[in-house]
Amino acid sequence: MSVRTLTIDGRDVAMATGATLLAAAREVGVSIPTLCHLEGLSPVAACRLCLVEIEGSGKLQPACLTPVAEGMVVHTDTPRLQDYRRTLIEMLFTEGNHVCAVCVANGHCELQDRAVEVGMDHSRLPYRHPDRPVDLTHHLFGLDHNRCILCTRCVRVCDEVEGAHVWDVGWRGEHCRIIAGLNQPWGAVDACTDCGKCVQVCPTGALFDKADTTGEKHADPARLWTLVRARARGQQTP
Amino acid sequence: MKLRLATVWLAGCSGCHMSFLDLDEWLIELAEQVDVVFSPVASDIKGFPENVDVCLVEGGVANGDNLELILQVRARTRLLVSFGDCAITANVPGMRNRLDGAEPVLRRGYLELADGSGQLPHAPGLVPDLLERVLPLHEVVPVDLYLPGCPPSAARIRAFLEPLLRGERPVMEGAAMIRFG
Numbered sequence: 001m002s003v004r005t006l007t008i009d010g011r012d013v014a015m016a017t018g019a020t021l022l023a024a025a026r027e028v029g030v031s032i033p034t035l036c037h038l039e040g041l042s043p044v045a046a047c048r049l050c051l052v053e054i055e056g057s058g059k060l061q062p063a064c065l066t067p068v069a070e071g072m073v074v075h076t077d078t079p080r081l082q083d084y085r086r087t088l089i090e091m092l093f094t095e096g097n098h099v100c101a102v103c104v105a106n107g108h109c110e111l112q113d114r115a116v117e118v119g120m121d122h123s124r125l126p127y128r129h130p131d132r133p134v135d136l137t138h139h140l141f142g143l144d145h146n147r148c149i150l151c152t153r154c155v156r157v158c159d160e161v162e163g164a165h166v167w168d169v170g171w172r173g174e175h176c177r178i179i180a181g182l183n184q185p186w187g188a189v190d191a192c193t194d195c196g197k198c199v200q201v202c203p204t205g206a207l208f209d210k211a212d213t214t215g216e217k218h219a220d221p222a223r224l225w226t227l228v229r230a231r232a233r234g235q236q237t238p
Numbered sequence: 239m240k241l242r243l244a245t246v247w248l249a250g251c252s253g254c255h256m257s258f259l260d261l262d263e264w265l266i267e268l269a270e271q272v273d274v275v276f277s278p279v280a281s282d283i284k285g286f287p288e289n290v291d292v293c294l295v296e297g298g299v300a301n302g303d304n305l306e307l308i309l310q311v312r313a314r315t316r317l318l319v320s321f322g323d324c325a326i327t328a329n330v331p332g333m334r335n336r337l338d339g340a341e342p343v344l345r346r347g348y349l350e351l352a353d354g355s356g357q358l359p360h361a362p363g364l365v366p367d368l369l370e371r372v373l374p375l376h377e378v379v380p381v382d383l384y385l386p387g388c389p390p391s392a393a394r395i396r397a398f399l400e401p402l403l404r405g406e407r408p409v410m411e412g413a414a415m416i417r418f419g
Contacts, residue, residue, distance in 0.1 A: 093327070100419025101323060101330055101388035112418055121384040121416045122326045126377060129328075129335035215419075 006072035021063040036151035040228035097146035105205030137187030148206035154198035244276035250297030254322035260392035294321035303366040340368035
């Protein structure tokens with residue numbers, strides 16, 4: 001296996017060809033904030049939080065999707081990146097309706113966590129307060145579009161792990177939202193197996209168990225990696 | 239000279255003020271170090287005074303009275319603090335903004351959901367008019383410091399006030415100080 005050597009925030013790191021900058025950073029203990037990324041799902045660079053600076057390149061690159069290259073010099077925490085990341089989080093908070101006080105995920109929300117990490121004590125952008133629907137047609141779960149940040153973890157886990165492909169992304173711009181089936185009520189989509197993986201990987205309270213009320217959703221998205229790894233091992237053993 | 243402290247209650251549930259009262263016996267220490275010059279829970283003064291050093295403002299700006307008071311507070315206060323999530327984000331009171339205007343909100347609340355005898359409130363000079371949208375304080379006036387939380391815990395409020403009493407700016411970082419909700 002060929003190896004690439006590079007520098008991340010001044011630390012030397014050697015990674016196998018094809019590894020991502022995010023994996024390389026984690027290898028040497030450099031923490032890059034992420035939201036849409038989840039071990040076990042394909043990376044899509046939807047949230048842009050993991051953007052990094054690479055010397056010699058004028059463009060910021062998403063660490064979750066950029067492969068390591070020989071001699072790369074990468075900076076993950078410059079003042080410019082810190083400012084962009086805080087702005088991105090403010091955009092997520094103001095774009096939807098994130099009312100932490102009455103959310104199922106309050107206290108266990110990755111968006112709340114990231115807000116703390118980027119030092120957001122208020123938003124410098126105005127709140128939009130859009131009118132968004134809530135889909136409660138599924139007999140076990142609900143989808144509150146007010147809390148959705150369009151990370152597409154649900155889309156990917158349903159397609160790549162469960163194999164049901166219930167979820168997709170519909171429309172564009174401010175109308176962009178997650179859709180079930182062919183833009184049907186979730187409860188009317190026969191393909192749904194009721195497995196709940198989408199609820200488990202959702203970083204906010206957008207997808208939730210109907211039995212949960214304020215602050216009661218304790219999802220553990222990292223468990224997905226255990227499942228995906230176990231399956232991969234199963235496929236290796238005849 | 240003692241710090242002149244005020245607290246103000248706009249469009250919020252009073253939970254931030256309840257949390258302030260949860261400071262319990264530390265309130266006695268606080269009372270020795272500040273003059274409480276205006277507060278719904280710690281003073282009987284009706285008019286907002288001049289020359290206030292620090293004012294904690296709970297709630298967003300939702301009606302004409304809120305607007306009038308916050309302009310007065312800003313003009314007369316050195317350090318204006320957005321106290322709690324409603325002041326910072328509009329939070330739960332701001333959920334009415336999706337109905338897009340004061341009139342649809344009143345219709346929804348007083349007519350559509352009424353049991354048949356509903357009527358729109360109308361008492362000029364007594365009941366303040368709703369603004370079209372509930373706004374966070376900093377979308378109306380400049381704000382100096384932000385103290386998030388719904389409500390901010392008593393421990394967080396104390397950790398915020400203690401540096402101010404020493405004449406220092408509180409360090410607002412980390413989950414203990416700035417986590418919303």
